[in-house]
Amino acid sequence: xxxxxxGCGAVGSLFAAHLATLDDVEVxxxxxSREHVDAINRDGxxxxxxxxxxxxxxxxxxxxxxxxxxxxxxxxxxxxxxxxVAATAHVxxxxxxxxxxxxxxxxxxxxxxxxxVIRGTTFPAGKLAAPGVVxxxxxxxxxxxxxxxxxxxxxxxxxxxDACTRGGMPTTAVExxxxxxxxxxxxxxxxxxxxxxxGLTHGRVCEQPALRALASQLVDEGKAVATAxxxxxxxxxxxxxxxxxxxxxxxxxxxxxxxxxxxxxxxEVDYLNGGIVEFGRRHGVATPINESIWALVKGVEASWEQ
Amino acid sequence: xxxxxxxGAGVIGSLYAAHLSRVAEVSALTxxxxxxxxxxxxxxxxxxxxDFTAQLDASTSPDDLPVPDLAIIACKGTDLADVGxxxxxxxxxxxxxxxxxxxxxxxxxxxxxxxxxxxxxxxMSGTRHSDTEVEYVLDTATWIGPARGTTAADAExxxxxxxxxxxxAEAFADLRPAQWSKLIFNATVNTVAALTGLPHDAHxxxxxxxxDLGHLVKALIDEGKAVAAAxxxxxxxxxxxxxxLATRRGSRHxxxxxxxxxxxxxxxxxxxxxxxxxxxxxxxxxxxxxETMQRLIKAKEASxx
Numbered sequence: 001x002x003x004x005x006x007g008c009g010a011v012g013s014l015f016a017a018h019l020a021t022l023d024d025v026e027v028x029x030x031x032x033s034r035e036h037v038d039a040i041n042r043d044g045x046x047x048x049x050x051x052x053x054x055x056x057x058x059x060x061x062x063x064x065x066x067x068x069x070x071x072x073x074x075x076x077x078x079x080x081x082x083x084x085v086a087a088t089a090h091v092x093x094x095x096x097x098x099x100x101x102x103x104x105x106x107x108x109x110x111x112x113x114x115x116x117v118i119r120g121t122t123f124p125a126g127k128l129a130a131p132g133v134v135x136x137x138x139x140x141x142x143x144x145x146x147x148x149x150x151x152x153x154x155x156x157x158x159x160x161x162d163a164c165t166r167g168g169m170p171t172t173a174v175e176x177x178x179x180x181x182x183x184x185x186x187x188x189x190x191x192x193x194x195x196x197x198x199g200l201t202h203g204r205v206c207e208q209p210a211l212r213a214l215a216s217q218l219v220d221e222g223k224a225v226a227t228a229x230x231x232x233x234x235x236x237x238x239x240x241x242x243x244x245x246x247x248x249x250x251x252x253x254x255x256x257x258x259x260x261x262x263x264x265x266x267x268e269v270d271y272l273n274g275g276i277v278e279f280g281r282r283h284g285v286a287t288p289i290n291e292s293i294w295a296l297v298k299g300v301e302a303s304w305e306q
Numbered sequence: 307x308x309x310x311x312x313x314g315a316g317v318i319g320s321l322y323a324a325h326l327s328r329v330a331e332v333s334a335l336t337x338x339x340x341x342x343x344x345x346x347x348x349x350x351x352x353x354x355x356x357d358f359t360a361q362l363d364a365s366t367s368p369d370d371l372p373v374p375d376l377a378i379i380a381c382k383g384t385d386l387a388d389v390g391x392x393x394x395x396x397x398x399x400x401x402x403x404x405x406x407x408x409x410x411x412x413x414x415x416x417x418x419x420x421x422x423x424x425x426x427x428x429x430m431s432g433t434r435h436s437d438t439e440v441e442y443v444l445d446t447a448t449w450i451g452p453a454r455g456t457t458a459a460d461a462e463x464x465x466x467x468x469x470x471x472x473x474x475a476e477a478f479a480d481l482r483p484a485q486w487s488k489l490i491f492n493a494t495v496n497t498v499a500a501l502t503g504l505p506h507d508a509h510x511x512x513x514x515x516x517x518d519l520g521h522l523v524k525a526l527i528d529e530g531k532a533v534a535a536a537x538x539x540x541x542x543x544x545x546x547x548x549x550x551l552a553t554r555r556g557s558r559h560x561x562x563x564x565x566x567x568x569x570x571x572x573x574x575x576x577x578x579x580x581x582x583x584x585x586x587x588x589x590x591x592x593x594x595x596x597e598t599m600q601r602l603i604k605a606k607e608a609s610x611x
Binding site for chain 1: 498501502503504505507509517518519521522525594595598600601602604605606608609610
C-alpha cells in the first residue's frame with residue numbers, strides 16, 4: 001500500500017516517519033520546504049523526544065514526482081489545505097484522503113478535489129527541530145472515520161487505521177468521527193486564542209478564575225453547536241482543559257496560536273473559533289463569544305500589516 | 307475669595323491648582339510629605355501653554371488646610387476610596403467635584419460623607435516634569451454637571467470659576483449623556499486596541515465582511531447603549547458615530563490602554579470597562595462581551611506580573 005503525506009511539518013512527519021517503518025507501506029512525503037525534503041532524502045526522517053524513530057520515506061517538493069497512492073494524509077496548516085490538495089488531487093484519483101489537521105472545515109475543502117474523504121483527529125504534537133528532524137512532544141491517539149458527504153469505504157478507513165497503529169501511531173477507525181473532532185476543536189478554540197491574546201501559557205490561563213470561566217463560555221457555545229448537529233462528544237472538553245493544565249502535561253505549554261502570534265504568522269483561528277461560528281450560523285446557534293474572540297485574533301493579525 | 311482644595315496633585319490636579327491660585331485661595335492635599343513640602347517651598351510651575359509659578363498651601367493632612375468651599379478630587383481613580391476615607395467627617399460645607407475617567411467616581415467619594423457634589427469629565431492634558439512643574443499640553447475643556455445636592459447653577463458657578471482662571475470649562479444641566487458617551491466609546495476602543503495591537507484606525511469601522519472588526523466594536527457599543535438605556539441615560543454623541551469620525555480623521559490615535567499594554571503598565575480597565583460592567587450588573591443588563599474584554603485585559607496584565 002502506498003501513502004502520501006501532504007504537508008510534512010511536525011504532525012505530518014510523525015505519520016510519515018512511523019508509517020515508513022513498515023515493510024508493507026511505501027510512504028511519500030510532499031512538502032514545500034526544499035531543505036526539509038533534501039534532509040529527509042539524504043539522512044532519513046528522524047523523530048526525537050517522546051520516542052526515537054528513524055525511517056526513510058521518499059520526500060519531494062514536486063507534485064510531478066508523486067506516484068498514484070492508495071491514501072493521502074493531509075497535515076498542512078488549515079489555510080493551506082485548498083492549495084495543497086488541489087495540487088496533489090490527481091495522485092488520489094483511485095485513493096482515499098484523510099485529514100489529521102486542526103479545526104473544522106478541512107474535510108469540506110478536501111472533498112472539493114477528491115472523491116473519498118476520511119475525517120480525522122489526532123492528538124500527538126511536536127515541532128520541527130531542524131530539517132529532517134522533528135521534536136515529538138506529546139503522544140496521543142488518532143481517530144479516523146468516513147466524511148459523510150463523500151465517504152471513504154469503511155474497509156479503507158480500517159486499513160489506514162491499522163497501518164498507522166502498526167507503525168506506532170495508535171489509531172481507531174470509527175463510524176462517526178465527529179465526536180472526537182469536535183471535542184478537540186472545542187478544546188482548541190477555548191484555550192488557544194486565550195493564550196494568544198493574553199500571552200499566558202495553558203496552565204496560567206487555567207489559573208485565572210475569570211479567564212478559566214471565559215474558556216467555559218467558549219466551550220458551552222461549542223457544545224451547543226455540536227449538539228445542534230447531532231454530534232455526541234466522546235468526552236467533555238472541560239476535562240481535557242483541566243487535564244492539560246497539570247504541571248506534568250502542558251502547564252507551561254504555549255498554545256500553537258500563541259507561538260504563531262509571537263512569530264507574527266497567520267493563525268488557524270478561522271478553522272477553530274471561525275469554524276464554530278460558521279457551523280453555529282448554519283444550525284441557528286448563536287456564538288457571540290467565539291465571534292468576538294475570532295474578531296480579536298483577526299485584529300491581531302491585521303496589526304502586523306501596519 | 308473662594309477657597310479651593312485640590313485633592314491629588316498629579317497632572318490634572320496640578321493644572322487646576324496652579325491656574326486657580328490666580329483667582330482663588332488654593333491648597334493641595336497630597337499623598338506624599340515631600341510633595342507637600344516641595345509645593346509649599348517652591349510653588350507650582352506651569353510651562354507649555356502657560357508660563358507662571360503659583361504659590362499655594364499644601365499638606366498630607368486635611369486638618370492642616372483651610373476648609374475649602376470647593377474640593378476638586380483629582381486623584382487617580384484607584385485612589386478614590388482612600389481619599390474618601392481621609393475626608394470622612396471633614397469639610398461638611400464643601401462641594402466635592404470629581405473629575406476621574408469613567409463613571410461612578412462621585413458615588414465612591416459620596417459614600418464617605420454627606421457633601422454636596424458636582425461631577426466632571428475633563429479633556430485637558432499635560433505632562434508632569436516634577437513634583438513642582440507641570441506642562442500644560444492640550445487646552446481642551448472640563449465639562450461640569452450637577453450631582454448629589456447640587457443644581458445646574460452650582461455647576462455653572464464652578465465652571466465660571468475655572469474658566470476665570472485661564473482653563474476651559476463648560477457647565478451642563480445634565481452631564482451624564484456626555485459622560486456615558488465617552489465611557490462607552492472608551493470601554494470599546496481602548497480594549498479592542500489593547501488586545502489587537504491596532505491603533506484606532508479604519509479597521510474599527512469596517513463592517514463589510516463577517517470577520518471585520520467593526521462588528522465587534524458595534525456589538526460592544528450596543529451592549530453599552532443597552533446599559534445606558536436601562537440606567538435612564540439619554541446619550542450625547544452616539545459612540546459609534548464618534549468611532550467612525552475618529553477613524554476617518556486618519557490620525558491612527560494610540561489609545562492610552564494600548565500604550566499601557568505595550569509598556570507593561572497596569573491599565574485603567576477597572577475604571578472604564580469595570581465601571582460599565584458594575585452599572586450593567588446593577589441594572590441587570592447582560593454585558594458578556596465587555597466582561598470578556600475585561601477578563602482578557604486583566605489576564606494580559608497578569609502575564610507580565
